[in-house]
Amino acid sequence: MSAILIDPNGKEQKSAAIDLMVEPLLDENGRIKFDGRYPLFQTRQGVPAKKLFWEEKIALDKDAYDWLQTNIYDDQTIPDIWRPAWLGAILIFIFGTIVLTAIDMFAQRQYLKGQPVRGTRELQPKAYAREHRRHVGYQFRVYATVVSVFRKLLGIKSPSYTLSVPYAEENEGLLLLGDPGTGKSQAIHQLLDGITERDPTEALIIYDPSGEFIESHFNPATDIVVNPLDARSLYWAPHLEITEGDEKLNATERQFIAESFFPCPDDASPTTRFFIMAARAIFALILISNPTPEQIVELLCNEELIDQCVAGTEHAHLISRGAKGQRGGVLATLSEVGETFKLLPSAEECKNRGLFLKNWAKRRRGRLFITSSHTTREPLRRFDAALLNILLGYLLGESYALSGERPCWVIIDEVHALKHLPILKSALVEARKYGVKFVLGTQNKAQFEEHYGRGAATMLASSHSKMLYRCNEPDSARWVSEMIGEEEKERPRVSTTATVQANGRDSINYSTLTERRLVVSREQIMSLPNLHGYWKYADSVVPFRIEPIDRPQVAPSFIARPPKPVVQKQLKPQALTLVASTETATANGNGNANGNHKQTAEITSEVVEGLDVGF
Template sequence: MLWPWQKPSKPSPRADRIQIGGVPVPPSLEALHFLIAGSTGTGKSQAISANLDIIRGRGDRVIMADPGGQYMARWWQPGDTILAPLDARSVRWSPFSEMRGQADADRVAKSIIPDVEGGGDAAEWARHSQGLVGAVLERLLESGGATNERFVKLLTVAKSGEIEAIVEGLPAQTLFDTGAAKMLSSVRGIIGSALPAYRFLPPDAGADAWSIRRWIEGGSGWLWLPYRDSQRAAMAPLISAWLGEVVSAILDLEPSRERRIWLVLDEVALLGKVQALSDALTNGRKYGLRAVLGLQSVAQLRQAYGREGATVLLSCLSSQLILRSPDPETADTMSRALGEHQISREHSSHGPSGSSTSEHVVIERAVLPSELQCLPDRVGYLKLAGDYPLAKVSIGITHKEPAVPSFIPRDSSPKSPSPVVKEAPPPTVEGDEKIVAPVLSLELVPSTCAGENLRGLLTANDWQKLQKRTAAEAGGVCEICGGTGDKWPVETHEVWGYDDDARVQKLERLQALCPLCHSTKHVGHAAQKGREQEAMKRLAELNQWDAETARKYVDQEMKICRERSRHQWVQDLAVLTEKYDLKIPRKENEDD
């Protein structure tokens, strides 16, 4: 039976004991991990904030992925470490710093390209992508040329022959065999979608850079992974890779009953899949791991981890604080997590021969989904691991003034390798130095090519096949920002290159983009639909520009497009045969 005043019966609270809504948590339950679920503004951040001073006072270590840097601004102390390449205070990091030998290459590769749940093409492409990344990591470390810049250039813009020479003699070399061109193209597309944020890393950093693994083994203080909301989409694959290294390093420690390392992931689903997170939650107790995961909706978690993966992850979080969850699916899932209770009901009947009374025992949800959908702010239900009664709790507000800025931008834009998609050089723009978009670029189509798109040339069936394949190769998310749209996840974008000397418009590949990134690519069409302001904001946010720089870049690209619109272009669709195994369509006005 659930009563609003019920609290788990325990000794009186102590200053060093974690508390949730005034309920003290036994230390033995900390390593069984915590889920804090609820919609935006319901009190998840306050529930976390209430315990940070306690954790700091005990001398525990913390790794926190910090949306907006708001936790770091209030709880940072000298001796803490900041890992955020767009922040001036960040340490210098490289994937090579997590490697002590070639044997570590596969582990680091899986942090960069996490496993895909189940079988099928997507899982196979992920394995091949991991293999190629691991091979490049191994050979660069072995050769002494291990830097972030060399790593990114090789995997995004280098010619296939150059990569093949690097990985010769390793299993990844089979990707370059005759007949494997389509697989190689798919693999490079997957890798390219994971690496945009790596351009923000110090280009010359390598094996001697600051290391997550070394910090876990012998560092001190707290490790902050702050990111601004505008940076999350671009930074999520990199943050996910960092967290993959965190959990791997913890599982490689010697077991200890005294060690306490907290992994705090507010909005865990928005960071994408973290490799081996479920394994760490399952096995991390003996290494001192304590995890707190914040979640808005079950759908977000399933999108990142798959249906089975999300179920496994939730099962690893033995204590739950459930706040208001308006989403019906989330409310139902959390209602089930809170359990059931037994109720006895008396039933009386009256008849000619007399009256009788019987008792019926029924099993019902302890908290109905509809109750979870209507909770006030900062009110929820707490279910601790073990045989403790369910409690309805109120979360207080923690007041703490910021000690440091949440974000200090770097003085200048980072040196970055060439864009992921290599295109023919556009016409020269006179005047100011050419602006290069590091993450999201425009792709404006000359007016003389208007209407000559692939969708209009292919049959509906062939186009639908290409859409499904492109989305699957990208893992169902945008290749630029890692996000998805509200009405449908991704759209299929045609990437065209231009040979300005030969006047050839060449189809390079197909790319999965969320509707907003896709609309921004074609900012002119966005303006016609009244969405120019939205597109300009997106362009500035993902490229870390101010509004003036974004406008100058658009003007620059418009000038190039106007110049190209003065000429007629010949289309090159050879990639349809080379990669997608389709016949090149003929236009209706072509001679037989």
């Protein structure tokens, strides 16, 4: 199309029409009008064109090229026009080659891994947190074990994830298993933080053998220290836990306390079992008169007084003077508890502030920190184990409704250090019915088996949730691997056949096979770094990494009690009166169960008069 243009001087000149100069004429239907074989156009407003017309003209290639380049393509050459297209094609080729190849390789790897059919699932912390995001039970903040290269290069900190369980399943137990320094204490610190923040508050009993947790979590307004050597500890004696007035109940309580101080492992030899059971029976008789710790120590120092305690009872033959070997073995076993009671403070040393374990178990208010140190752990072991055993017995013996359905946490770190707790086996099974939430920490299965025999594996596996760290002991590592479980997958199997004959045929056959393997091997358990572990819950196992947190010290782990006067070997009048009351009870035929004699009551009231047991 050509146009006759009028320049500013009024002269006419012919020029080819371009899009900026003309616009098509449209009919009433919005379609372009045609005049014969050519469409109709009109000049745009402001264009000085006198006339538009079509003409056919033959031009040289160079002239047509120059005109098109100048007027249509803004002086761009053909390579300039194609440059964006070529650049896009190159980018698409590179993207397709790298990204699509990576996607194909990933899909191929997933295909070769197979499809899980059943068994334990291995999840990353992110996937587990997404699956259990609605759970409001106890939580642990952890990190993925593998940090991406991108984050390493840019120095970006890894995001944290939450491992949690449903609140209703908290009372099904938590096991922390791993060698020293692997991260068990860090998990307990996080657990204590969560328990402290709860409203309403929940009761807590924690065995803190190294004083680590009391330093960071102790609240003197609500918490109680249970350590005879600590100045903050309250007065406690066996007679505080014995009910007066009910003869049969009195006898069972004394027997339970004696069992707590003289535990007997299930795999003990017959001889050992005999001596322990005999010492239990005699110690239960000693408790008839409600003696104080000082009186118990003084009585154990005198064989004559012990003989008088059992005289006229069915237990007298256990320490018959005619059987010197048997007598010596029973008395030696009985004397072991003497060192424990020597450590207990008097009511005066505790400012007449006493601890009633039975009342505390009913109310379930506050927290009990049963502490020791590396130097006092073994001397206090029997006392700590006995108190824990008594507390567990009361927690499982009282109605859950009496405490207002207030849960109670029982956290025992290094549970193997307490050796044998008689009630622990049944407590792990029945605790959930009484609102008791167990958290056990130990190093490996072998140490637990040393004190609980063949039932150790069952006791450790009874916890529904588990945090498993490094175990260098091979048998324990194998047991942990088997406890995590196996996975069953359906994998592809490709087989090929080939022939060298000219008329033969090659073939490829695709089929599937079912494979079973341990999700985590023994070697992986034994080679875990510190603060790395596996979280086992239901059918999921999650590899994780936990980071330590610097915590301020809110309380000293230990405050020494002022030394008390040395106990003389000479028997005190109180102990003599104690024996006299025992003889009187025996003469009346009640030496086996009756603990309410008048003289005994006088002794007890004299020693602990004004005792405050509101704790």
